Amino acid sequence: MKRSSVKKMSVMSGLLLFFLPFALNINAKEYKKPGLLIISHGSSNQEANNKVETMVEEMRKENNDKNYFHAIENAFLEVGAPTVKTGVERLQKAGCDMIVAVPFFTSQDGHTQEDIPVVLGLSSDPEILAELKEEGIELANPKLPVVITKTLNETKLLRNFAKSEVDSMSLKGKEETLVLVSLEKNDYKDIVTPKIAEAAKYAANAKGIKKLQRYLFLAG
Numbered sequence: 659m660k661r662s663s664v665k666k667m668s669v670m671s672g673l674l675l676f677f678l679p680f681a682l683n684i685n686a687k688e689y690k691k692p693g694l695l696i697i698s699h700g701s702s703n704q705e706a707n708n709k710v711e712t713m714v715e716e717m718r719k720e721n722n723d724k725n726y727f728h729a730i731e732n733a734f735l736e737v738g739a740p741t742v743k744t745g746v747e748r749l750q751k752a753g754c755d756m757i758v759a760v761p762f763f764t765s766q767d768g769h770t771q772e773d774i775p776v777v778l779g780l781s782s783d784p785e786i787l788a789e790l791k792e793e794g795i796e797l798a799n800p801k802l803p804v805v806i807t808k809t810l811n812e813t814k815l816l817r818n819f820a821k822s823e824v825d826s827m828s829l830k831g832k833e834e835t836l837v838l839v840s841l842e843k844n845d846y847k848d849i850v851t852p853k854i855a856e857a858a859k860y861a862a863n864a865k866g867i868k869k870l871q872r873y874l875f876l877a878g
Contacts, residue, residue: 691729691755692754693731693752693756694721694726694729694731694758695732695733695746695758695759695760696710696713696731696733697733697735697761697774698733698734698763699737700734700735700737702737707734710734710762714731727758729749729752729754731748732745733745735774735795736793741796742774742778742796743777743798743799745798746778746799749802755802757800757802757804758805759804759807761809763810770809772786773786773790773795774806775806776790777790777796777798779798779800779804780804816853816857817856820860820861821864823861828867831866832868835869835870836861836867836871837870838855838858858870
């Protein structure tokens with residue numbers, strides 16, 4: 659098997675194994691058919707959306723062997739199809755008895771902390787509801803229990819991904835400089851910035867890279 663294929667499968671396995679406890683630890687005796695819903699932002703660039711769909715398809719293939727989840731669906735919060743509402747409906751139709759919703763975002767922001775909980779019916783903030791309606795985002799109406807996982811920067815997945823990418827590109831670690839470019843939201847920078855920096859340092863140290871430059875762009 660090619661190295662890239664092995665790498666891809668190990669990443670998919672890591673993702674599945676991370677999401678699994680959120681399903682099993684709710685009530686293993688009661689829920690036998692957990693569904694996994696991957697929620698990303700969505701893009702007007704269809705190629706970007708296609709990459710998410712390809713990743714989810716790889717996760718389905720990996721899941722076929724492991725049988726961690728009864729069904730896996732992807733959804734786009736703002737731009738693209740299927741929507742979160744459609745994703746929830748598909749999991750319900752597939753016979754799932756609970757849903758593990760994954761905000762597939764690098765870090766916490768307004769979408770993960772406010773929009774997604776409201777869209778999934780776990781929160782009913784009037785201000786957020788009004789904003790979602792104005793943006794034309796449909797609310798899901800889940801008939802099943804729903805839990806939301808952490809974002810990537812709250813786990814070891816982000817730093818492991820950074821290390822994997824640096825490993826694949828670095829030739830002479832000690833002679834190189836690792837440059838990290840990140841876009842972060844003002845409201846969450848005090849939480850997110852240290853985690854992003856931690857991932858970069860972890861990747862650099864693992865490869866013996868001594869120089870680390872960081873460019874941070876704040877939005878909102």
